[in-house]
Amino acid sequence: MTSPARPPAPVPASGPFDLGAIGAGLVFADSLGVLEEALRARGAAGTAVVQAPPGTGKTTLVPPLLANIAASTIAASNFATGAVREKGPRIVVTQPRRVAARSAARRLATLDGSRLGDRVGYTVRGERQAGSNTVIEFVTPGILLQRLLSDPGLEAVDAVILDEVHERGLETDLLLGMLAEVRQLRGDLTLVAMSATLDAPRFAALIGETETGGNDGGGPAPVVDCPSALYPLETSWAPPAVPRLDMRGVTRAFLDHVADTAAAAHSEALARDMNVDALVFLPGAWEVSHVAGRLRGRVGSGTEVLELHGQVSPEAQDRAVSGRDPGGPPRMIVSTGLAESSLTVPGVRLVIDAGLSREPRRDSARGMSGLVTVSCSRASADQRAGRAARQGPGQVVRCYDQKTFGAAPAHRTPEIAVADLTGAALVLACWGAPGGRGLALPDAPPQAAMDDAVEVLRELGAVEPDGHATDLGKTLARIPADPRLARALLDGAAAVGHRTAAEAVAVVAGDQRAPGADLTRLLNTLRAGKDPAARRWAEDVRRMEAIARQEATGVAPVHPDAPVTGAEAVGFVVALAFPDRVARRVPGQGPERYLLSSGTRAGLPAGSPLTGHEWLAVAEVSRAEGRDAAGTGAVIRSAAPLTADTAEAAARHLLAETVEAGFSQGRVTARRERRLGAIALSSTPVRPSVEEGRAAVARALEREGLGTIGWSMAADGLRRRLALLHRELGQPWPDVSDQALLGRLDEWLAPELEALAGGAATNRIDLADPLRRLLPWPEASRLGELAPEWLEVPSGSRVRIDYPDVADDGGRPVVAVKLQECFGWAATPRLAGERVPVLFHLLSPARRPLAVTDDLASFWSGPYAQVRAEMRGRYPKHPWPEDPWTAPATARTKRRM
Structure with missing residues (x-):
C-alpha cells in the first residue's frame, strides 16, 4: 500500500528567476536548455564548462539558471524527506575584478526587477551589498578563497560559478583545484567554469566527476558551447612612427599617438552615427590618465572622457561601465584591462587598442616581483576588439601593425607561472596541500618559486616542517x-x-x-x-x-x-x-x-x-x-x-659582525665589518687570525690561481719541465697543472701558506723550492737527463731549452740558436727518454728566425742552400759555407775565427 502523496513543499519565498525576461535578446538564452540538461543528467548537481564568446549573456543567465535548478532540488528534497529547508538556494559567482562583480550584480538585479543586495548582491574587498536572503552573490576570487579556508565544505552554498577562467589568474587557478576537492566530498555542489576563450577539454577534465564523487562513475565535465553574438567587425591598423616601449616603459610619444588616433577615429565614427561610444585600451593607470588628459584637450566639452582603472573610485568605475545617459554626450572610456572581459559597456561601437598589457613577473635573482608592460596576447587583442561588436557593427583600430600582432603570444601567461607565490603557498598550506601537492591545478607552480615562497613562510613561522600551516599561519591567512x-x-x-x-x-x-x-x-x-x-x-x-x-x-x-x-x-x-x-x-x-x-x-x-x-x-x-x-x-x-x-x-636578524680577511697586493689584510644584510654599517682594520688569513689565501688561490703568488723564472722553468715529463712518461712524474697543484696544496706548499697567512709578503716566496717537494724519488735524479735546462750545441755554447706551457698538450721543447753554431750537427737531440725531438729555431746573425726544424740532417741537405743564397749577401761577415757538414760550428764572425 502506498502512502498518500504529500503536497509539494513551497519553493523559497523569493520565487524562481524569470529566465525568459532576463534572457530577452541574449544569445546564450538558446543554450540554457542544453546546460540544464547537462547538469541534471548527473543527478541533483553536476559540473559543466561553459564556453561562450563575449556578449552572449552567459554571466547574466547562468547564475539564475543554477538558482532555479537549486530551488527545484530543494523543493524535491523537502517533499521527499518532509523537512523544510529554511534557507533558499545560494549561488556564488566569481569575477576576476571588483568592478566586474559590482557591474554584473547590478545588471542582473535590474533585469530581475529586484533591489541590489536582496536577491542579487555582491561582495568585494571592503564593500558588501548582500544579505542572508541573497540568492546570487557575485564575489572576487579572493573573497571565495577566504570563505573556503573558514568553511572548507561551503555548506550553505549550492553552486559555484568560476567566470573568466581563461584569464588564468592565480586565485582562480587555486579555486579550480580546491573546489574540485570539495566536489569529491559534496556531490550536491554544482560547479561550473565559464570563459570566453578556453581550453575546454582540459578544464572539463579538471572539474569533472570522479569515482568517489558525482553519480555517473566519473568522466570529464560536459562542455556547453554557444555561438558568437558579435556583429560584423571592421579592423584597422594604425602603427606609430615612434617606438611603443623603451627602457623607461611606455613612451609618451606612443601615448600621444594613441590619443590622437582615438580622437580622429571617434570623430569619424560620430559623423556616421552620434550614438557611438569609444573604448580605449592601455596597459596601466598612468597611461590611462595621460591619454585621457590629452583627449580632453582634443575633443572638448562635447564628448565625455572617462577613466576606468583600479585607482579610481567605485562610483567612477560604475559610471564608466554604465550606459550613456539618455540625451547625454558621446563618451570615450579610457581603460586598463579591466574592460577586456566580463564587462559589456553599453554603447561602445569603437575600440582603440594600444596592444599592451601589464602582467606580473618575478625576478628571483634580485628578489623582486611586480608588473611589467608587454605586448598583449592575440587572445586578449581579440577580446578587446569584440567589445566593439556586441551591440551592433563595430570597428577596432589597433595602434600597431599586423606583424606585431602575429608575433604576440597566443594566450596570456598563467599568473601561477610568473608571480610571487607566497600568498598562494599559505593558502595551500592552510588547505592541507602544501606546495600544491595532490591538488589538480591547471598548471603546477614552478618548483623554485614555490620553494622560495615556502621558505618565506617558514621564516614567518606560518608553516610546520612538513609544510602544513601553523596556528599563526592560519591567522595570517585571514x-x-x-x-x-x-x-x-x-x-x-x-x-x-x-x-x-x-x-x-x-x-x-x-x-x-x-x-x-x-x-x-x-x-x-x-x-x-x-x-x-x-x-x-x-x-x-x-x-x-x-x-x-x-x-x-x-x-x-x-x-x-x-x-x-x-x-x-x-x-x-x-x-x-x-x-x-x-x-x-x-x-x-x-x-x-x-x-x-x-x-x-x-x-x-x-x-x-x-x-x-x-x-x-x-x-x-x-x-x-x-x-x-x-x-x-x-x-x-x-x-x-x-x-x-x-x-x-x-631587520635585526640580518645584523652580522664579521672579520673579512682578503689577500691582495701580495699580503693578507682584514677589516671588522658590521652589516645589515648587504649594507655595510661600519668597517675598521684589524689584525687577522692565522685561520682567517689561511681562508683568505685559499679564496684568492681558488679565484685567481697560483699566479696570485707569482711564478719566478726558475719556478716556471721547473714546472714546464715537469709538465713535459708527466705528459710523456706519466707517473710518477707529477701533474703540475693549476687544478692538480691547487688540489695538493698541503703536500707541497703548506709552509709557505702558513707564512702568507701570518702576514708574509709574496715577494719573499719562490715557488721553485716548494715545487721540488713533488719530485719523485729516486726518479728525480734523472731530471737533468730527461728534461735538461740547457742544451750544448756544436759551437760549445749552452743554450736554454724553452719548454712548452703547462697547458699546451702538444707543445714541443724549443732551442733558439744561431744557424752557424749548428754546422755539422746531424742527429737531432731528443728528450724525455728519446720520446720528444727538440724543435730548433735556427736564427740569423741578427737573431731573426731563418728556419724551424726538428730534422737537422734534412735541413743541411736541402733548405740550407736556399737560406745561404739569401743570407750571404746580407750578412757577409758571417760564414755561409757551401758544405755545412764539414764547416766548423761557431758563434763568431769570419774575421774573429
Whole structure:
C-alpha cells in the first residue's frame, strides 16, 4: 500500500528567476536548455564548462539558471524527506575584478526587477551589498578563497560559478583545484567554469566527476558551447612612427599617438552615427590618465572622457561601465584591462587598442616581483576588439601593425607561472596541500618559486616542517594582505599601536600608487579622505585593526630602542614585513640611489620627495619599467623613511659582525665589518687570525690561481719541465697543472701558506723550492737527463731549452740558436727518454728566425742552400759555407775565427 502523496513543499519565498525576461535578446538564452540538461543528467548537481564568446549573456543567465535548478532540488528534497529547508538556494559567482562583480550584480538585479543586495548582491574587498536572503552573490576570487579556508565544505552554498577562467589568474587557478576537492566530498555542489576563450577539454577534465564523487562513475565535465553574438567587425591598423616601449616603459610619444588616433577615429565614427561610444585600451593607470588628459584637450566639452582603472573610485568605475545617459554626450572610456572581459559597456561601437598589457613577473635573482608592460596576447587583442561588436557593427583600430600582432603570444601567461607565490603557498598550506601537492591545478607552480615562497613562510613561522600551516599561519591567512605584511601587522602593533600598524599594512596592501613612491604622502591623503579609494582603505584598516587586537603572534613583540612615531612608524612596519628591502643611500652616487639589504641596487623616481633620506623601508621595487630608476636597473615604487635604529630593529636578524680577511697586493689584510644584510654599517682594520688569513689565501688561490703568488723564472722553468715529463712518461712524474697543484696544496706548499697567512709578503716566496717537494724519488735524479735546462750545441755554447706551457698538450721543447753554431750537427737531440725531438729555431746573425726544424740532417741537405743564397749577401761577415757538414760550428764572425 502506498502512502498518500504529500503536497509539494513551497519553493523559497523569493520565487524562481524569470529566465525568459532576463534572457530577452541574449544569445546564450538558446543554450540554457542544453546546460540544464547537462547538469541534471548527473543527478541533483553536476559540473559543466561553459564556453561562450563575449556578449552572449552567459554571466547574466547562468547564475539564475543554477538558482532555479537549486530551488527545484530543494523543493524535491523537502517533499521527499518532509523537512523544510529554511534557507533558499545560494549561488556564488566569481569575477576576476571588483568592478566586474559590482557591474554584473547590478545588471542582473535590474533585469530581475529586484533591489541590489536582496536577491542579487555582491561582495568585494571592503564593500558588501548582500544579505542572508541573497540568492546570487557575485564575489572576487579572493573573497571565495577566504570563505573556503573558514568553511572548507561551503555548506550553505549550492553552486559555484568560476567566470573568466581563461584569464588564468592565480586565485582562480587555486579555486579550480580546491573546489574540485570539495566536489569529491559534496556531490550536491554544482560547479561550473565559464570563459570566453578556453581550453575546454582540459578544464572539463579538471572539474569533472570522479569515482568517489558525482553519480555517473566519473568522466570529464560536459562542455556547453554557444555561438558568437558579435556583429560584423571592421579592423584597422594604425602603427606609430615612434617606438611603443623603451627602457623607461611606455613612451609618451606612443601615448600621444594613441590619443590622437582615438580622437580622429571617434570623430569619424560620430559623423556616421552620434550614438557611438569609444573604448580605449592601455596597459596601466598612468597611461590611462595621460591619454585621457590629452583627449580632453582634443575633443572638448562635447564628448565625455572617462577613466576606468583600479585607482579610481567605485562610483567612477560604475559610471564608466554604465550606459550613456539618455540625451547625454558621446563618451570615450579610457581603460586598463579591466574592460577586456566580463564587462559589456553599453554603447561602445569603437575600440582603440594600444596592444599592451601589464602582467606580473618575478625576478628571483634580485628578489623582486611586480608588473611589467608587454605586448598583449592575440587572445586578449581579440577580446578587446569584440567589445566593439556586441551591440551592433563595430570597428577596432589597433595602434600597431599586423606583424606585431602575429608575433604576440597566443594566450596570456598563467599568473601561477610568473608571480610571487607566497600568498598562494599559505593558502595551500592552510588547505592541507602544501606546495600544491595532490591538488589538480591547471598548471603546477614552478618548483623554485614555490620553494622560495615556502621558505618565506617558514621564516614567518606560518608553516610546520612538513609544510602544513601553523596556528599563526592560519591567522595570517585571514588578514587581507601578503603574509609578510600580515605578520608585520601583528609584530608591529605593540611598537607603533594597533591603529597605526593597521593603516600602514592597509596602504601597502592596497592598489593605489604612492605619488613619487612616498607611502606616507599616500597615507595622509587616504586619512584625509581625498583619495577615491579612501573608503575601501578605511574598511581594510578597521578589519586589520580588529585582527591585530584579537590575535597574538606567540613571539616577543619587536620594540626599537626609541619610540617610533609619524612617518617612521610606517617605515618600521614596512621594514618588519620586508627586511630584505631595507635600503640605505649609496654614498657618492647621487641622493636617489639606494642599496637594499638583499644586495639589489634601486633608484627613486625623479623628483621623489623621499630623495636624500639616508634610510628607507621599501614596500615595492621592480625592474626599471617606470619613468626613472636612477640608472640602477630597478625602481622603488613605494617606500617610507627610516632611521638607522629602526632599520636595525626591524631587520635585526640580518645584523652580522664579521672579520673579512682578503689577500691582495701580495699580503693578507682584514677589516671588522658590521652589516645589515648587504649594507655595510661600519668597517675598521684589524689584525687577522692565522685561520682567517689561511681562508683568505685559499679564496684568492681558488679565484685567481697560483699566479696570485707569482711564478719566478726558475719556478716556471721547473714546472714546464715537469709538465713535459708527466705528459710523456706519466707517473710518477707529477701533474703540475693549476687544478692538480691547487688540489695538493698541503703536500707541497703548506709552509709557505702558513707564512702568507701570518702576514708574509709574496715577494719573499719562490715557488721553485716548494715545487721540488713533488719530485719523485729516486726518479728525480734523472731530471737533468730527461728534461735538461740547457742544451750544448756544436759551437760549445749552452743554450736554454724553452719548454712548452703547462697547458699546451702538444707543445714541443724549443732551442733558439744561431744557424752557424749548428754546422755539422746531424742527429737531432731528443728528450724525455728519446720520446720528444727538440724543435730548433735556427736564427740569423741578427737573431731573426731563418728556419724551424726538428730534422737537422734534412735541413743541411736541402733548405740550407736556399737560406745561404739569401743570407750571404746580407750578412757577409758571417760564414755561409757551401758544405755545412764539414764547416766548423761557431758563434763568431769570419774575421774573429
